[in-house]
Every structure is written in structure tokens, then in C-alpha cells.
Amino acid sequence: MLISFENLNYKQKGNIAELLYLSIIGILSPFAVGLQTWSQDKIPNSLGYVTVSILQLPVIILFYRLYLPHTVGKKRYLLFFALMPFYIALYGLSERLGIGAVMAMPFIFEAYRENISGARPWDFTQGYFNTNIGYTFLILLAGSSLYVIKLLFKNQHLLSSLEMEKLKIELNQLKSQVHPHFFFNTINNLYSLSVQNSPKTPLMINDLSGIMRYMLYDTSREKVPLRQEVDFIKSYISLENLRHTQTDIISFETQGNIDQVEIEPLLFLPLIENTFKHTVHQDISDKWVKLVLTVDDDELIFQASNPKLQEDRSFKRTQSGIGLVNVRKRLNLLYPDSHELLIYDENDTFTVNITIRLNV
Numbered sequence: 054m055l056i057s058f059e060n061l062n063y064k065q066k067g068n069i070a071e072l073l074y075l076s077i078i079g080i081l082s083p084f085a086v087g088l089q090t091w092s093q094d095k096i097p098n099s100l101g102y103v104t105v106s107i108l109q110l111p112v113i114i115l116f117y118r119l120y121l122p123h124t125v126g127k128k129r130y131l132l133f134f135a136l137m138p139f140y141i142a143l144y145g146l147s148e149r150l151g152i153g154a155v156m157a158m159p160f161i162f163e164a165y166r167e168n169i170s171g172a173r174p175w176d177f178t179q180g181y182f183n184t185n186i187g188y189t190f191l192i193l194l195a196g197s198s199l200y201v202i203k204l205l206f207k208n209q210h211l212l213s214s215l216e217m218e219k220l221k222i223e224l225n226q227l228k229s230q231v232h233p234h235f236f237f238n239t240i241n242n243l244y245s246l247s248v249q250n251s252p253k254t255p256l257m258i259n260d261l262s263g264i265m266r267y268m269l270y271d272t273s274r275e276k277v278p279l280r281q282e283v284d285f286i287k288s289y290i291s292l293e294n295l296r297h298t299q300t301d302i303i304s305f306e307t308q309g310n311i312d313q314v315e316i317e318p319l320l321f322l323p324l325i326e327n328t329f330k331h332t333v334h335q336d337i338s339d340k341w342v343k344l345v346l347t348v349d350d351d352e353l354i355f356q357a358s359n360p361k362l363q364e365d366r367s368f369k370r371t372q373s374g375i376g377l378v379n380v381r382k383r384l385n386l387l388y389p390d391s392h393e394l395l396i397y398d399e400n401d402t403f404t405v406n407i408t409i410r411l412n413v
Contacts, residue, residue, distance in 0.1 A: 063210035067203035074199045075114075078192060079107045097162035101155060101169070108151035112144055116193060117200040126204075144189055149174040239264075239292065253295045260292045272318035279314040279353075283307055283346065286325065293329060302333060302340045309348035314411065316353070317387050321346075323376030324357045324405050331403070332359040352411055358404040377405070384409075 061069070083106040087099025120140060124133035152174040156166050239261055247254050267285050271277055286305060294300045328342045339360055347354040377396075384392045388409055397404040 063206040066206045070199060070202050070206070074195065075110055078113070078195060079103070079110050082106075094162065094164055098165045098168070101161045101165035104158070104161060105148075105151045105155050105169070108154055109144075109147050112147040113192060113196055116140065116144075117196040117203075121197065121200045125200075141186075141189065144193075257292060257295050260288055260295070264288050264292065268319070274318065276315040277318045279311045279316050279348065282316055282318060282321075283311055285319075286321070286344070289322070289325065293333065299340070303342045303344070305344040305346075307346045307348075311346070311348055314348055314353060316409075317383065320380065320383060320387075321355050321357070321407070323379045324355075324407075327376040327405075328357050328359040331362065335362060350411075353409045355407045356404065358402055361399075361401055361403050380407070 080103055083102045084099045087102040088095050090102075091098040120136070121133075123129070124136065152169055155161055156170055156174070158166075243254070243257055243261065264285065267281070267288075271281065290303050290305055293303065325344065328344070332340055332342055341360060343356075343358045345354075345356045347356075381394060384394055384407070391410040393406075393408040395406040395408075397406070
């Protein structure tokens, strides 16, 4: 199964970049140079050159894993320049050691060993460096580029982590707006029934206990099974129905398979509370609330409808109210580019329709 590069963490991305870098400077580049350098026995000679290059990799790794992080990475620029001559000397020594080691390897092509013996790795009278110093700096520049790339991956990860923490804080703040509002309304209802000495009071307390357990414990998770959220909505409706003699005012229908989907908890609660506030809790003759939840393979649709009061018909309220603002913000944070919130503010009816695209 193919893995997207974007789904990898910054360490995995850095390791891939490092592997590519070492493969190029340790294998591909010297092999290509070898093919152009020798006219006979190109492959065996190129493999010998590759072996020499591979033996130098530990010193190159030392450069971008230790030298750069402890100098440039800690803004010790003077130390970087002060130690550079010593590192260059170490690099040149590693080159001589690599050539000397390959000369002693019996499995390396004999003609290549004889050829590089002319480099005289143990003779320092002809100069310290066996190769062009410019090539050395080119390798170090490439190592510096790798260090910067890995640093960019890390900074990108840190920035992404900070953004995620900010989103979590904002989501928790939005969720905390829902809890007090919900409990305030429910406790008021409970108080009203208790004053009337209603026999429904124990039932409300029992329902409220179950709802509180769900809201205080289960909703602390980022997502909950949709079935669990549906059960909560049904309990909340049952709690609301205890306040009224008519139990058919609120209609809640579910369509499709709700057992295979997870959703942000309490996402629809502010909309449901809005319908109760503007319809069920008002002194009007024609009371009704229609809630419909539909799920298919690709999307989830939640629709809440209720009649408008006479005084509501003269102005638009699509941008007002804590409930709609809360839901809009949470949808933007949780489902960016994968949701649609439509509001139909008609003459007699107010409808909110939310569509969430699944598996995006």
C-alpha cells in the first residue's frame, strides 16, 4: 500500500531526504563519474570508486548531524568558522583512510587498486588533499542543504503542532459554551416541574443523570460513534417532552446506517436547542420541530426545521444567536472544505441544513 509523503512525520521525512542524499553522493554520483573516467572495465572500477565514497560517509554524516547543529544550529557562528579548518583536515584524512582501506580489500577490482595506489594515501609530502578542495566544499554545501531541509521539516512539524493545539483550545472553548447553556435550560425545566410537584420530576432527574454522564465523560473524546450521539439526542428530546402534554411536537428521524460513522460530539445540540427556544418554549398554537439525520456512504446530512413566530417573520436571524455561531465555527475548524451549512429563512419556516462529506 502506497503511503503519502504528507502523512509522514517530520523525522520520517528527514530520514527519506537523508537516505536520498547519501545515495546520491555515496553511490549514484561516484558511479556515474566512474563510468566517464575509465575507458576499460568501467563497472568494476566504478564500484571501487563507490566503495571509497561510502567509506567517507561517516565523516559527512558527522558534519550535518553534529557539527552544524552544535554551531550554526545554536547560533555559534564564530565557533563554526573556527572549527572549519579542523573539520576540513578530518575530511581529508578520512579520504586517505578510505583509499588506503580499499587498496587492502582483496575483493576490489585489482586494476582499480593499482590505479588508486598512485594517490599514495600515506604520503603527505605531495600535499594534504588527494582531491580538489572545491569538490570537498561542494559536498559540504550539499550536506548543509540537507541540514536545512531537515530543519524545515522539523519547524513545519512544530508549527503544525502549535496550530493543532490552538484549534483544540478553540474547540474546547466552543464546546464549553454548549455545556453551561444546555444545563441552564435543563435545570430551569427541572425547577419548573418541581415547583408544580409534577410526577414527571423523578423521570427528568433520571434522564438528566444519563445525559450528564454522557456530556461529562464521553464527549471529552474528539469523536464519538454516531449511534451514541443519536441516543443522546433521543434522550434529550425525551427530557424535553416531559415538560409538555403533547409528546408528538418533536419529530426526530434517522435514515441510513448510523453504526459505521463517528462524529464530533454535541455538534448538533445548539441547533436543536435553537428549535426548542423558538418554537417549543413559545406560547403558540402550532408547535412542531422536525429533525432529520441522513447517512450514506459519502456524506452525513442533518436538518432542523421549525415554524417562525409572527415577530420573527419581519427580520432575518441567520447570523444571530450563540447556537448558529457556535456550530458554524466548529464546522470550520473540524471539517474545513468538507462541509456545507445552508440556512433557509423563509416566511413561515426556519431551516438549517448541514452536510458533512465523509472519508475526505
